[in-house]
Amino acid sequence: DARVTQTPRHKVTEMGQEVTMRCQPILGHNTVFWYRQTMMQGLELLAYFRNRAPLDDSGMPKDRFSAEMPDATLATLKIQPSEPRDSAVYFCASGLVQIYFGPGTRLTVT
Amino acid sequence: TQLLEQSPQFLSIQEGENLTVYCNSSSVFSSLQWYRQEPGEGPVLLVTVVTGGEVKKLKRLTFQFGDARKDSSLHITAAQPGDTGLYLCACRMDSSYKLIFGSGTRLLVRP
Numbered sequence: 292d293a294r295v296t297q298t299p300r301h302k303v304t305e306m307g308q309e310v311t312m313r314c315q316p317i318l319g320h321n322t323v324f325w326y327r328q329t330m331m332q333g334l335e336l337l338a339y340f341r342n343r344a345p346l347d348d349s350g351m352p353k354d355r356f357s358a359e360m361p362d363a364t365l366a367t368l369k370i371q372p373s374e375p376r377d378s379a380v381y382f383c384a385s386g387l388v389q390i391y392f393g394p395g396t397r398l399t400v401t
Numbered sequence: 402t403q404l405l406e407q408s409p410q411f412l413s414i415q416e417g418e419n420l421t422v423y424c425n426s427s428s429v430f431s432s433l434q435w436y437r438q439e440p441g442e443g444p445v446l447l448v449t450v451v452t453g454g455e456v457k458k459l460k461r462l463t464f465q466f467g468d469a470r471k472d473s474s475l476h477i478t479a480a481q482p483g484d485t486g487l488y489l490c491a492c493r494m495d496s497s498y499k500l501i502f503g504s505g506t507r508l509l510v511r512p
Contacts, residue, residue, distance in 0.1 A: 389446055392445070
């Protein structure tokens with residue numbers, strides 16, 4: 292049963308620290324998304340890739356966030372430096388036509 | 402302003418009741434999707450509607466796409482506690498792969 296995996300599942304860090312979230316998309320999926328979910332803003336699209344190329348990262352704060360796909364099996368989302376307002380659940384999703392979400396990384400920045 | 406407005410935001414009902422939730426926009430979409438999200442998990446796709454006026458059924462769930470392809474509804478018959486969750490509608494903009502989500506309806510079905 293193929294699934295999107297995300298690590299870590301939970302992360303607590305102090306303001307100013309670097310945070311790296313990792314995602315392994317389902318093998319063969321050529322589109323990968325990063326979303327952020329909060330109670331206030333709901334599910335927001337941060338960035339997405341097709342065939343490992345970034346197509347749109349307009350939803351990401353450029354000064355502190357970066358998203359990459361070093362290879363087809365790994366997508367990363369980095370925050371440096373992290374701030375309390377970055378606290379949220381970060382989801383990775385992959386797909387061809389239908390997209391499948393990972394379980395998310397719950398980030399708490401104190 | 403959200404591209405997709407969902408209503409109601411919260412709904413608490415008794416097991417066995419019927420309910421309808423709505424997803425509205427001023428924009429026309431090529432397709433619209435409904436997802437359900439349970440606590441601690443990512444959203445899971447329930448259905449995709451493509452044609453204006455289309456109706457799709459998934460057991461006790463009935464999905465309808467508006468004739469003008471600007472709105473959609475999800476009707477649940479005889480709700481069960483297992484239907485509890487966050488229901489999200491989502492659309493693709495233009496011909497891009499970008500999937501935008503609505504604000505969600507949080508449903509609680511009490512036994």
